[in-house]
Amino acid sequence: MSELEQAFHDLVIANRILAHQSVVDAYGHVSMRHPTNPERFLLSRSRSPELVEERDIMEFTLDGKVVGDDRRPPYLERFIHGGIYEARPDVNGVVHSHAEETLPFGISETPLKAVIHVASSIGATVPVWDISEKFGDNTNLLVVNQEQGRDLAKRIAQGRVALMRGHGFAAAGATIQDVVRLSVYLPVNARVMSAAMSMGKFKPLASGELESRGHFNPKAPESFRAWEYWARRAGVGHLLGAMP
Amino acid sequence: MSELEQAFHDLVIANRILAHQSVVDAYGHVSMRHPTNPERFLLSRSRSPELVEERDIMEFTLDGKVVGDDRRPPYLERFIHGGIYEARPDVNGVVHSHAEETLPFGISETPLKAVIHVASSIGATVPVWDISEKFGDNTNLLVVNQEQGRDLAKRIAQGRVALMRGHGFAAAGATIQDVVRLSVYLPVNARVMSAAMSMGKFKPLASGELESRGHFNPKAPESFRAWEYWARRAGVGHLLGAMP
């Protein structure tokens, strides 16, 4: 199988995992940087992630323009993806989600912190991007042009994720497996922190622990273990590539 | 397919989506204004929404009287629907639900506010209708006559939804797709606001944001995207009309 064919498989798997794990519903989307052309990214046409198939995948330039004469309606918020890929050459997968558990932290003054080891990659504190800071109170909160996508990417900076006030989150990963994993555990971390707060003081991960967790290795057995598990539960085990 | 045939399909889809999304259980119901006779509305016989089929649909005048000699037992609370259609010519779909997440706000002094963009149509603050204000403490809380239906509609006024104290909510939409969508995201908004409140101060949507979200366009790809997704998950994808 060619690298591009496996990329298409992986992007379908990512869509289905995120839907099955309730990270996305009819809304939210996941993209990957084109495996052989870093100036492009791959993203489904405007479709619910649970229904996405290979033939739904479209190709975009980093400023969100459709490549070729593909006339199918794209997601309005494809600029979230383009903005991040443009700013961060190290990023190869992006997720945008409205995951419910993260929303309270996006509208609250309480910062979301990493409190469990499976979510260590979110960093000590997750920044919040409020579209009204730069674009005023009269937007519909959606990221509908490259300027807004760039501003959001700036808030992520060298991190992995930003909450979007009243809207959801945008996350970035070295690989698509990496960003899917972060997107699954970010809501869990949010629920755990909320529950711990309601009982009083709590202890977030120490900075040494955040660093020691180090960089995600998608080829490690424990990484593939989760990707395989989530894919099988989501009914797309047959699209998995060879076991590393 | 005729307009009326598609209306019957859409009403069955709406019932199944609301059941599958846990907005209704054995109780709660959804109606639509008759597509060619605005003085009538369509609503299932007294049946759990998950089990509703086309042949269960009955026709009512706006004051809740059964049209024709249909002897099947109707819902006791059909006056919720009639009262709203009578007062609001712009409304073509109505939902009544006991959705658990909205109930705390109906009995609390804390007003429910729109905090997430997908629920912007509920308005800045959702009014609460307490049946005892006008009808005293000796009702069984049900809306069982047109006078009560009209009083509830008055509380909704030019808005989209009212909570019903100790009971649930009633929502109105320009189309049946519109009111189903609101009914799916209203409970999510309620959960998010509860969770944010428990952490301290929170920021609801700004009034400019509420206005900018503007009017729901059921023909937009992103609207059909959700309707299609929810219908397929609920097992009634085969009843969907042509893709817009």
Place this chain on the structure above:
Amino acid sequence: MSELEQAFHDLVIANRILAHQSVVDAYGHVSMRHPTNPERFLLSRSRSPELVEERDIMEFTLDGKVVGDDRRPPYLERFIHGGIYEARPDVNGVVHSHAEETLPFGISETPLKAVIHVASSIGATVPVWDISEKFGDNTNLLVVNQEQGRDLAKRIAQGRVALMRGHGFAAAGATIQDVVRLSVYLPVNARVMSAAMSMGKFKPLASGELESRGHFNPKAPESFRAWEYWARRAGVGHLLGAMP
């Protein structure tokens, strides 16, 4: 079908509904008074409610003795059922459950009140039975003899339900449909009250409203509607009797 045959069907349906609605898991049980001999009651052998079939049903005298030479192990806590049937000739169905949502109220000083109309039959305030009040701190919390069953029944008094501290609840109904319905909505009421409390003051049902809800009519279309719905979801629709 004879009255006894329908009783067996109804008892299987009740077991499956309670399991499917997560009111019981491996533990918890439901019984009915024998339809033609009020001095007996019917209850499964020691088996998880989701797995109960007609042939698992055993017959007991009101003091918890097995009728006939049935040697299969009965539930240890059959005395919950016997104690209530003995004290309350008006009761024909009993449920014992560990439903998680009710447990916090059983160990808390906060009394559980009826706050939603579908749970009005629980009464203004649900009493708590603490086994240690009469039987000391050295029990295993289980109701394992008729004396304990009678003491629990006394706490229910003329009501419908009592919470059991650190353990669950016991509920009584005029019919098996009635007590199943109460057992489904009691946990919902508990969650709603918890959530409302966390936001501040809340308004429970008024005493006039509790009375106006009146007596449950299992033959009304809106009662059968729920029984049918829950039975079909639990996969035992084929055991339903004729539609009233």
Place this chain on the structure above:
Amino acid sequence: MSELEQAFHDLVIANRILAHQSVVDAYGHVSMRHPTNPERFLLSRSRSPELVEERDIMEFTLDGKVVGDDRRPPYLERFIHGGIYEARPDVNGVVHSHAEETLPFGISETPLKAVIHVASSIGATVPVWDISEKFGDNTNLLVVNQEQGRDLAKRIAQGRVALMRGHGFAAAGATIQDVVRLSVYLPVNARVMSAAMSMGKFKPLASGELESRGHFNPKAPESFRAWEYWARRAGVGHLLGAMP
């Protein structure tokens, strides 16, 4: 069937139950002491519990070394199991889990107490093991060598379970059925205590009650009842041994 064959069946059942009950996801694992050689334990290769089959089971010495020339990647954290088996000859089953409901108590100053009778075996107060106490702030929180496993086992002491700060819990049982049961009800107990706390004062189980609950008898009908139920729900009823 030989004792070893039934052990393999039981270990697969345990994996599937824990996955199906959401005690583990892609991570977490369950082991059993070898039924005929107490110096060995059985544990799956690095695989998600929901996918574990008999052929995935590997054999280890108590210091976590693979027996034989099995080259398949083991779980990194097998030392949790070895550490406990080494310290506690009475223990024959061990579970490690990230169960979300227990995590808040692992990072909070609020101790987790037994509040419901089905969780009485966790003891009056569950100790918390914080890896940084002995191993500093620069670990990745994982238990990756025998020294760490031994330190964790020391925190469990003569008890049944310890929470692991920012990570999950480790539990020990006289049999695999025993530790699975504890692992299912520990999260329930945690949720109930959290909810009760949010309403004010609450009453944990009394020490006499903890003692009276006594030792778990896996051969009692009420023990097999749960094991059978959970196994059937998880789709592995065919692996169950003969009914006691």
